[in-house]
Structure formats: structure tokens, C-alpha cells
Amino acid sequence: MLHRKTISKGLKRSVRWMAMILLPLALAACSNPDRFGDGTNSVDLQPAIGAQGDPSDPTSIAYFNASVGDRVFFVVDQSSLTPQAEAVLVSQANWLAANPAYDALIEGHADEQGTREYNLALGARRAAAVQEFLVSQGVSPSRLTTVTYGKERPVEVCSEERCYERNRRAVTVLRAAAGLGS
Amino acid sequence: MDLQRLSRLFLPALLAVALFQSGGVTPAQAQNGPLRIEITEGVIEPLPIAVPVFVAETPQSADLARRLSDLVAADLEGTGLFRAIPRDAYISTPASFDAPVSYADWKAINAQALVLGSVRVGSGGRMTVKFRLFDVFSETALGEGLQLGGRESAWRRIGHKLADQVYSRITGEGGYFDSRVVFVSEEGPKNNRRKRLAIMDYDGAGAAYLTDSSALVLAPRFAPDGSRILYTSYETGLPQVYLMDLDTLRRRALSDQPGTMSFAPRFSPDGSKVVYSLTQGGNTDLYSAPVRGGSPTRLTSAPSIETAPSFSPDGSQIVFESDRSGTQQLYVMPANGGEARRISFGQGRYGTPVWSPRGDLVAFTKQNRGRFHIGVMRLDGSEERLLTASFLDEGPSWAPNGRVIMFTRESSGAAGGAALYSVDISGRNLKRVPTPAGASDPAWSPLLK
Missing domain, CATH: 2.120.10.30 (TolB, C-terminal domain)
Structure with missing residues (x-):
């Protein structure tokens, strides 16, 4: 079951706090984004500078990834959202409300501790949990699609919990909204 | 991508298989008890088997004869159920495919089974491979002789098919070597x-x-x-x-x-x-x-x-x-x-x-x-x-x-x-x-x- 919370002032503070600690993580992730739809099976190592806009421009993808936070993390074998994850998603929903020029693809991922098929199904659950939460926060379902990568696209490569906890994630990947051109 | 190789691999009707019954060869009989590996019991000690280099019936088939017999031995050893006796331990080697088997020479090195083969490469790269399997200690053939034909490029498949024959005749199970x-x-x-x-x-x-x-x-x-x-x-x-x-x-x-x-x-x-x-x-x-x-x-x-x-x-x-x-x-x-x-x-x-x-x-x-x-x-x-x-x-x-x-x-x-x-x-x-x-x-x- 999804665990939902109403936004309190305290939570808003924790959102800002989360954004601060997520910033370095997101920047680190920028060198290795799990980008979708680049036409290759490989990860885009160095996206052209400026392709995601100016990170100081609050309407840019770069700002979303770095300052709002493009990803949430999950407990082992779970797809329910942690309070921290919900806080990030509230910010994502707010940002999407303010930036209708973007749609989002939500990628669900699992760590390597599991069989391939099960992890695909688990990644799909995680992506769906994020999608449902964003919709509950007012994002139009038509702007959101999901994909699972199972354990196929880790961002961290060690075989320890400190890596696994970064790989059990759902990433909100922004794209130009359908009909608005790119 | 090696498409050319692939299409060769998939050509149908690769092999013409013919059974032949040669004089004096009878199916295995339970004289000293049939030669048989019971896989279900779990084999601890692999069965010693002799796979002499196949007889080359044409000069240009010598290399192929060695590759084929090596492949058969490798397939069988790879199961863990068989051990190919090193060829330098052989007392004699078959002079021809049809020559009488010198059972005493194979018993002396404790070969339980003997695989004999011959290879002929004809015009256009077509090869003909003959095969027989013997139970050394009961001095009988294990099953009928076999003749396989195909293009020389298909030699691996023929080797795997021969190994499948040996495996299934001795274990009583289907083989699995001619597979992908x-x-x-x-x-x-x-x-x-x-x-x-x-x-x-x-x-x-x-x-x-x-x-x-x-x-x-x-x-x-x-x-x-x-x-x-x-x-x-x-x-x-x-x-x-x-x-x-x-x-x-x-x-x-x-x-x-x-x-x-x-x-x-x-x-x-x-x-x-x-x-x-x-x-x-x-x-x-x-x-x-x-x-x-x-x-x-x-x-x-x-x-x-x-x-x-x-x-x-x-x-x-x-x-x-x-x-x-x-x-x-x-x-x-x-x-x-x-x-x-x-x-x-x-x-x-x-x-x-x-x-x-x-x-x-x-x-x-x-x-x-x-x-x-x-x-x-x-x-x-x-x-x-x-x-x-x-x-x-x-x-x-x-x-x-x-x-x-x-x-x-x-x-x-x-x-x-x-x-x-x-x-x-x-x-x-x-x-x-x-x-x-x-x-x-x-x-x-x-x-x-």
C-alpha cells in the first residue's frame, strides 16, 4: 500500500533539507544519467553542456534534476514510498505543475540482488508507485509514462548496500511535452 | 555480425544419415553384463574410453580425422562421465576401419569402450564419416555401425552427433552435444x-x-x-x-x-x-x-x-x-x-x-x-x-x-x-x-x- 502524507510545514522544511543533500547526489548522477531514448543501449556519459539548460534557471531540466531531485529511493524488495521519497515527489509535482512544457518518463530500477524477471516486475511497481503519487498530487496522468529497467541499469557498481541503496530507485526523466515540439 | 557463417550453419538437410550393418558385427549382448553408465546413481569414477584418431581414407582427410576424433573425445570427457585414455598409452592403433578389433590391446589399457571412425573427403568438400562403438570387455559392438555425410564445413555437427551416439548407447539417455x-x-x-x-x-x-x-x-x-x-x-x-x-x-x-x-x-x-x-x-x-x-x-x-x-x-x-x-x-x-x-x-x-x-x-x-x-x-x-x-x-x-x-x-x-x-x-x-x-x-x- 502506498503511504500518503499531507504536507506539513515541517515536511516542507524537510523538503528543502532533502534538496540540499540531494544536490551533490544529483550532480554526481549528472555525469552518468540513466537516460532513456538516446537510441543506444549505452549510457550517455557526457551530455552536451547546456542540453539540459542552465541549472540556475528554475524552469530547466538541469534545475529539476539538481535542485528538485529527479529520483527517489526504495527499501529492499519494496515499492512503497518512504517519507523522504514522498517529500521529493511533492516537489516534483509542484515543479511539473509550474512547467507544463514537460512530460515525464518514470524509470523503475532494482538492485542486483534478485532474479532478472522479478526485478523487472519490481521496477515496474516502483515506477507505478511514483506515478500514482504524482497523480495524487495533481499531475495529469497523461503527462506520465513508466518503464522498468529491473536490475539492468545500475548507477553504482559495488556489491554492497551503499551501492544497492542508490540503485533501488525511480528516476523522473523530463521530456518535452507531447504536442509542444522539442 | 557474421551472417555468412550463420547462414551456413542453418542450411537444412545438412546431414544424410545412413545405418549400415557390417559383417560380423552384432548388437551388444549381455555377456558380461551390458556396458552401461547409470547417470541417476551419480558417477564418481569416469568410464575409461578409447577414441583413436579416425582412419583417414583420403590423404586430405588426415587433419579432419584428428579434429573429429578429438571433438568426440572432448564431448564425452566434458560430461564428467567418461575419461579418454591418452593416445600414447595405446598398444596398437586401428590400421583400417574394417579390420578386426584387437580387443586384447584395449583390455590391457582398461578401455571399457572403443570408438572407431573413418573419414573420407570427396569432391566438392563432401565428407563421409563412418563410426562404430565397441564394448571391449564383452567383445561386442554396441549398436550398429553408422555412416554420416555432409559438407566438410559441418564437421563439428558430425562430431557432436557421433558423440551423442556414444553417450546414448552407453548411458541409455538421449544425447545433447549436437545442440546450440x-x-x-x-x-x-x-x-x-x-x-x-x-x-x-x-x-x-x-x-x-x-x-x-x-x-x-x-x-x-x-x-x-x-x-x-x-x-x-x-x-x-x-x-x-x-x-x-x-x-x-x-x-x-x-x-x-x-x-x-x-x-x-x-x-x-x-x-x-x-x-x-x-x-x-x-x-x-x-x-x-x-x-x-x-x-x-x-x-x-x-x-x-x-x-x-x-x-x-x-x-x-x-x-x-x-x-x-x-x-x-x-x-x-x-x-x-x-x-x-x-x-x-x-x-x-x-x-x-x-x-x-x-x-x-x-x-x-x-x-x-x-x-x-x-x-x-x-x-x-x-x-x-x-x-x-x-x-x-x-x-x-x-x-x-x-x-x-x-x-x-x-x-x-x-x-x-x-x-x-x-x-x-x-x-x-x-x-x-x-x-x-x-x-x-x-x-x-x-x-x-
Whole structure:
């Protein structure tokens, strides 16, 4: 079951706090984004500078990834959202409300501790949990699609919990909204 | 991609097989008791066997004769059931294919079985290979003589067929050497893995690529006749099940349901249906669809994960994994859906069940206390045996005779990679299968025709 919370002032503070600690993580992730739809099976190592806009421009993808936070993390074998994850998603929903020029693809991922098929199904659950939460926060379902990568696209490569906890994630990947051109 | 090689591999009517009965050779008789390896009892001591270099009946066939006999010996030794006696220990070597067998010379070095062969290469690269198998201690032929014909380029297949003859005549089981494996070839670091489909002989020879690595591909599965494969590809961006013809490499999506994700496909034993997982709204259930196209039938409707389906050899039932109990476990249900009964009850989690081609066992992946195992159990869940243990073993695939299992073993850490391994169902003879690069998700073909 999804665990939902109403936004309190305290939570808003924790959102800002989360954004601060997520910033370095997101920047680190920028060198290795799990980008979708680049036409290759490989990860885009160095996206052209400026392709995601100016990170100081609050309407840019770069700002979303770095300052709002493009990803949430999950407990082992779970797809329910942690309070921290919900806080990030509230910010994502707010940002999407303010930036209708973007749609989002939500990628669900699992760590390597599991069989391939099960992890695909688990990644799909995680992506769906994020999608449902964003919709509950007012994002139009038509702007959101999901994909699972199972354990196929880790961002961290060690075989320890400190890596696994970064790989059990759902990433909100922004794209130009359908009909608005790119 | 080596398409030229591939098309040669798939030319039909590769082999003309003829039985011949030569004078004085009689089928094996139970004089001193038949020569027989009982695989089920678990072989500790391999059977000593002599495979002299085949007789070259034409000067240009000498090299081929050596390669063929070496391949037969390697196939047999690779099972762990046989030990090829080193040729420098032989007391005599056969002067000709038809010469009387000097049984005393083979008894003296304790060869239990003797494989004799001859090779002739004719015009146009056609070769003719003759074969006989003898039970040394009862001084009888084991089965009839055999003559195989084919183009010289097909020598490996002929060698594998001869080894299959030896294996099945001595063990009483079907062989598995003349078979192929489709798998996912993997290159690049763990966080930038490039995957493409590849095919090779069961022993790793002749690997050729079936796709490039532009789209992520997963878990190919053979059709029962070996001519086509199912697999999962991300070429549209979402994981979807594809069907590929191995002769032409043409492929098509199995079904076109926008916005859905499908994976974990497997053929029905008659090749007419595909059972697979389909995910909608985050929920994964099992479906069945006609291969020729048409609307899918939903087999399960539960909020839990239902995946990794595999048909029974008679097509009447499906074994699959589900977390409906809270953790991944194995279930069996009728092939059209309906009530499922749980069959796994041990410690830990069970996934990727595959029904044995003999129908007697299910192979699975088990996770317990941070380790992964390949195991087998009966269909009622009894007699569970774990065959392997490692950081990450998964995805068993049965040899055509149901006696050997190939699977993926992934090593841990930043430099970790995937490789193919095989093990027999008694847990012996664990070994790595050679592949050109990293490899995962093996699927063993049926025995080739």
C-alpha cells in the first residue's frame, strides 16, 4: 500500500533539507544519467553542456534534476514510498505543475540482488508507485509514462548496500511535452 | 555480425544419415553384463574410453580425422562421465576401419569402450564419416555401425552427433552435444553494459551475433523446433516480447499493446503459443498468446507479481513464480489458468522455474541468506537439491536430455561480470562454458535434426 502524507510545514522544511543533500547526489548522477531514448543501449556519459539548460534557471531540466531531485529511493524488495521519497515527489509535482512544457518518463530500477524477471516486475511497481503519487498530487496522468529497467541499469557498481541503496530507485526523466515540439 | 557463417550453419538437410550393418558385427549382448553408465546413481569414477584418431581414407582427410576424433573425445570427457585414455598409452592403433578389433590391446589399457571412425573427403568438400562403438570387455559392438555425410564445413555437427551416439548407447539417455545455445553477450562496465543476442554450439564454438547492442535485449528462448527464438527487447523504449526467425534474422513484436511492458516469454511445447508476463499499472500477470497473432488470454489476475512461466512437456500445465504469499515462490497451474498450487516450501525465495524436458523435475533459482543457488525439485516440491552456490547464480536452462543445466553466474563487485556455467543434475561437473565476451541468460536448444 502506498503511504500518503499531507504536507506539513515541517515536511516542507524537510523538503528543502532533502534538496540540499540531494544536490551533490544529483550532480554526481549528472555525469552518468540513466537516460532513456538516446537510441543506444549505452549510457550517455557526457551530455552536451547546456542540453539540459542552465541549472540556475528554475524552469530547466538541469534545475529539476539538481535542485528538485529527479529520483527517489526504495527499501529492499519494496515499492512503497518512504517519507523522504514522498517529500521529493511533492516537489516534483509542484515543479511539473509550474512547467507544463514537460512530460515525464518514470524509470523503475532494482538492485542486483534478485532474479532478472522479478526485478523487472519490481521496477515496474516502483515506477507505478511514483506515478500514482504524482497523480495524487495533481499531475495529469497523461503527462506520465513508466518503464522498468529491473536490475539492468545500475548507477553504482559495488556489491554492497551503499551501492544497492542508490540503485533501488525511480528516476523522473523530463521530456518535452507531447504536442509542444522539442 | 557474421551472417555468412550463420547462414551456413542453418542450411537444412545438412546431414544424410545412413545405418549400415557390417559383417560380423552384432548388437551388444549381455555377456558380461551390458556396458552401461547409470547417470541417476551419480558417477564418481569416469568410464575409461578409447577414441583413436579416425582412419583417414583420403590423404586430405588426415587433419579432419584428428579434429573429429578429438571433438568426440572432448564431448564425452566434458560430461564428467567418461575419461579418454591418452593416445600414447595405446598398444596398437586401428590400421583400417574394417579390420578386426584387437580387443586384447584395449583390455590391457582398461578401455571399457572403443570408438572407431573413418573419414573420407570427396569432391566438392563432401565428407563421409563412418563410426562404430565397441564394448571391449564383452567383445561386442554396441549398436550398429553408422555412416554420416555432409559438407566438410559441418564437421563439428558430425562430431557432436557421433558423440551423442556414444553417450546414448552407453548411458541409455538421449544425447545433447549436437545442440546450440542462444544467450545474451555482454560487454562494457557494469553501469554501461551493452547487450546483444548471440548463438553458439553448446560447447561455445562458432559464436555469432543475432542483434547489435543498440537496444537492451534479455532472456532469449528457443522454439521447440529450434528454428525461432523469443526474447525481450527495449527497441521501442519499453520492454516487449519479440519473435525472431533464426534463418532470416527477421523479427517482429509478439503483440502490440501500447503502453504495456511484456517480458519472460516461453513457447508452448507444440510451438503454437507463447506464455509471458505483461505489466500494466505496475502489476505483472501472466498471459498466453498465439504465436501467429491474435488476442492474448489472461491467465492470472492478482495484485502480486506473476512471472517466469514455463510449460510442462505435455503442454497441460505451467510452472511460474509469484510473490502472492509475500515472497517469491513457485506455483503450478493449468495451462489455461485457474487455481495454482504452491510447490516450493523451503527456506528463502524461489524464482525462474523451468520444467525439465523429461517432465520429472523443475529447475529454479533460489535465494537464501544472501547466496544464490541453482536447484532442482520434483513437481510436488519434494526432493529439493541445490546444485550450485555463489554470489549470484540464476536462470537455469535444461540440456535437451534433461541431465545438464546451463545458467548465468555473475561475479560481485565493481569489476563483476556474467558468465555461463553448466552443471549436471547430481551437482557434479560444474564448469564454465566458453563465450567470446561476458554472457548471460543461456537457452539450450532442442537436439538438432
